[in-house]
Amino acid sequence: MSDLKDPRVLFAAERTLLAWNRTSLSLIAFGFVVERSGKLTFAISPEIISPDQMAGMLWLGLAFIILGAIASIFSARQYAIVLQTLTPHEFPPGYAAKWGLLINLTVAVLGLILALALWLWRLH
Template sequence: MSDLDDPRVLFAAERTMLAWNRTSVVLITFGFMVERANILMTVLAPEQSDPVGSAMTFWLGIAFILLGAFSAAYSSRQYLVVLRTLTPSEFPSGYRVTWGLMVNVVVAVLGMALAMVLAFGR
């Protein structure tokens, strides 16, 4: 339990969660780019197409997407743990702490959905 009675503790926790949210979005984006890189390589140089490399880039991209979704979900959990340690005086009146959390959870769900569509929608 925090004894600081300072709303900056809440804002620091929120900034940390949103930094993890940006990291999650970058990982998901990078995973999508890796997963789709083989399509570009096949178009540019079809004679050098490698089925093993194609499968590897596909699964590596899916792994990055899942890592991004996991980091969004886990950082949301960590943020909730920190929120439970704060006292009511550390929450500014009228300030809603759920918006950043909801965005983070939506990123996690959409990242998982993207991974499932790419993996099983072939």
């Protein structure tokens, strides 16, 4: 439990959460680009890339997307733990500190939906 009675502790935790949010979004976007670059290469020059290489790019892209979603979930969990240690004096009046949690969890869910959609489209 913190006895600092200083809202800068909350804001530092929130900045860390936002940094992890950017990292999660970057991993998800990179995974999508990796997965789609295999399809683009196949569409442009099918002789350059084999079906095994395309499958490898799919799994690598899905791994990055899932890693981004996991990072988002765990960073939200860490932030929630920090919030529980703060006293009411460390929250500015009327400040909604839980929005960051909602955003990170939404990013995680959407990342997992993206991974599932890409995996299901592979079957077609």
